[in-house]
Amino acid sequence: MAAPSLSDLLAQKAALEQQILEAQREERSQAIAKVRALMAEYGLTLADLGTRATSAPRKASASRVAPKYRHPETGETWSGRGLQPKWLKSALAAGARIDDFKL
Known part of the structure; x- marks a missing residue:
């Protein structure tokens, strides 16, 4: 065969x-x-x-992190995590130190 x-x-x-x-x-x-x-x-x-109604996998919830840096004029903040915001990048490029914005 x-x-x-x-x-x-x-x-x-x-x-x-x-x-x-x-x-x-x-x-x-x-x-x-x-x-x-x-x-x-x-x-x-x-x-x-004691479960959710859907079977979709749970996504990790993004927890809020307290800000570590603040722009003195605009009040914008950054937690120090992730990409640096534009306001901080431009200030650092202009010669400022990151410690100048520390809370």
Whole structure:
């Protein structure tokens, strides 16, 4: 018996991948139905589960950092993190020292 050709194997692979996707969708659908049934049976809400309503991955929330530098005339501030703001760059280029703006 001859070995299957590459195109035959690729076609089999594509068919298997499609079957896998369909099986995953079906199992997920069944799991969701079970969860909904249990929630209805016990009167649970999403808040009771202690999770967010969406399954989107959580993004790290950007926490505010206290400013370390302040422009004396405009009151603009910079925390010292990230890129230097334009006002600070131009002041430093004009000969000022960063310590001149320290809070």
